Amino acid sequence: MNYEYFNLKDTLECGQCFRWNENPDKSYTGVVSGRVVNVKQNGNEIIYDCDKVFFENYFDALTDYELISQSVTVDDVMFRAVDIGKGIRLLNQDFYETVISFIISQNNNIPRIKGIIEKLCEKYGEHIKDNFYSFPTPEKIAKLSPDDLAFLRAGYRDSYIIDASVKIANGEINQDIIKNAPIDEARAEISKIKGVGPKVADCILLFSGKRGEVFPTDVWIKKVLTHYYGFSSLTPKKINEFAYEKFGTNAGYAQQYLFYLARKEGI
DNA sequence: AGCCAGGACAAGT
DNA sequence: ACTTGTCATGGC
Numbered sequence: 001m002n003y004e005y006f007n008l009k010d011t012l013e014c015g016q017c018f019r020w021n022e023n024p025d026k027s028y029t030g031v032v033s034g035r036v037v038n039v040k041q042n043g044n045e046i047i048y049d050c051d052k053v054f055f056e057n058y059f060d061a062l063t064d065y066e067l068i069s070q071s072v073t074v075d076d077v078m079f080r081a082v083d084i085g086k087g088i089r090l091l092n093q094d095f096y097e098t099v100i101s102f103i104i105s106q107n108n109n110i111p112r113i114k115g116i117i118e119k120l121c122e123k124y125g126e127h128i129k130d131n132f133y134s135f136p137t138p139e140k141i142a143k144l145s146p147d148d149l150a151f152l153r154a155g156y157r158d159s160y161i162i163d164a165s166v167k168i169a170n171g172e173i174n175q176d177i178i179k180n181a182p183i184d185e186a187r188a189e190i191s192k193i194k195g196v197g198p199k200v201a202d203c204i205l206l207f208s209g210k211r212g213e214v215f216p217t218d219v220w221i222k223k224v225l226t227h228y229y230g231f232s233s234l235t236p237k238k239i240n241e242f243a244y245e246k247f248g249t250n251a252g253y254a255q256q257y258l259f260y261l262a263r264k265e266g267i
Numbered sequence: 268a269g270c271c272a273g274g275a276c277a278a279g280t
Numbered sequence: 281a282c283t284t285g286t287c288a289t290g291g292c
Contacts, residue, residue, distance in 0.1 A: 015273055106274040109291055113273085116289095155288025160275085197275045218273040235282070259273075 005065035007087020008041040014088050014260045016207050018101050018114045019121075019135075032058060033094055034126070034134040060089045060210075072247050072254040077228045081257035084264055088256055090210065095175055096168055097135045098208035099193065102200045103160045116152050120161075123151070141165035160195025167193055179209050186211065198236065206252040215243035215251040220262040227267050 012020040012028050020030035027040035027047075039048045039055075048055050056062055069082045100120070105113050117135075124136035124144075142165040146158040154161070167173050177189045186209070190201045202216035215221075217239050225231040225239065243251040 102273075103275095105272090107272060107287085108274085108289080109272040111292095112290060153289060156275090156286095157288080195275065199274060203273070216273070219271090220273065233282095237281085263273095 001061060002066055003044040003046075005069065005086055006041075006046070006059075006061070006089060008039060008046065010085055010087045010260065011059070011089045011091065014085065014256060015110060015263070016256070017091055017093060018110070018117050031121070031128065031132050031134060034128065036128055036130075036132045058092050060092055063089075065089060068250055068253050069257070072250050072257065074246050077224075077261075078246075078254065078257065081254075081261040085257040085260040088260060090212075090253065090256065091207065092210065093208050094135065095178075095204075095208045096138050096165075098204050099164050099168065099190075099196070100135075100141075100161055102203045102207075103164060103193075103195045104154055104157055105203070106157065106195065106197075106200060116154050119152050120149075138165040138169040142169040157195060160193070163194040164196070178205065183211060183213055187214075202252075206255075212252040213244075213249045215240065215247075215255050217255075218259070220259050221255060223267050224258045224262050 008028060009022075012030070017030070019032070020028050022028055023038075025040070027038055029036065029038045031037070033054075035050065037048065037050045037055075039046065041047075065086070069086045073079050073082050101113070101117055104116050108116075121133040121135055124140055125133035127133055141162060144162060144165075146162060149158040149161060152158065173192060174189055178186045180186075181189070183205070186205055187198075187201050190196055190204050191198075196204070199216050199218055202214040205211040205214045206216060217234075217236070222234050225234060225242070229242070231238070231242075243254070247254040
């Protein structure tokens with residue numbers, strides 16, 4: 001592997017995942033698919049305490065990110081974004097966890113998102129060891145009422161979390177469509193969940209389904225478009241045209257680089 | 268203290 | 281198809 005295109009810190013702190021934390025020794029510990037994983041990077045060496053196949057799948061280690069990052073370096077802004085974020089890898093994340101996490105993310109900030117998710121896991125996940133808990137199953141959350149989630153302090157998102165859990169547990173959401181159907185059909189399928197609008201849908205498609213053709217547009221990306229690309233109006237149609245013409249089917253990767261750039265430069 | 272956060276929704280042009 | 285007010289909470 002080319003470690004110029006694998007940076008653990010950037011990958012885990014670029015906002016695509018919420019259950020990893022840095023330790024005093026600079027390693028990271030996270031809970032993934034019911035197991036506690038510790039990973040550390042020393043330059044051109046990655047040390048992990050989990051199964052190799054599992055690691056390579058989760059961290060997308062067998063994909064050529066040099067090729068991807070070069071394909072989206074189409075202007076000066078992208079050159080800077082790739083220079084900063086070329087070590088980011090798109091994680092292969094669990095579908096249900098991604099749905100719930102990004103429902104919680106709406107109109108919210110990252111530290112609070114992480115806190116709400118941890119509280120959800122502590123209460124309704126399975127205890128693994130120490131203070132680590134698995135992400136709960138949709139079947140377990142589907143049986144609850146919004147009042148059972150009030151302790152999360154997630155506000156109006158409580159009913160969205162339950163709606164998503166019910167529809168995923170009972171098979172109403174077809175994950176084969178989300179994974180394989182044309183992107184508009186996939187987006188429509190995931191949007192059947194209350195609280196899943198265009199932006200959250202695209203995050204789920206990108207971070208769980210590896211659908212690289214989407215371009216999740218949040219407040220940071222809107223800042224990028226106005227500050228760096230001179231957009232005066234930000235209609236969904238114009239943004240989609242921009243993303244597809246510039247980046248094609250790698251728009252989602254470009255979006256991650258731009259998101260990371262915007263947050264690092266604090267525009 | 269007040270603005271803001273990886274927005275969605277309903278109701279209105 | 282686009283615009284606006286509202287939503288619950290707490291980080292900063």
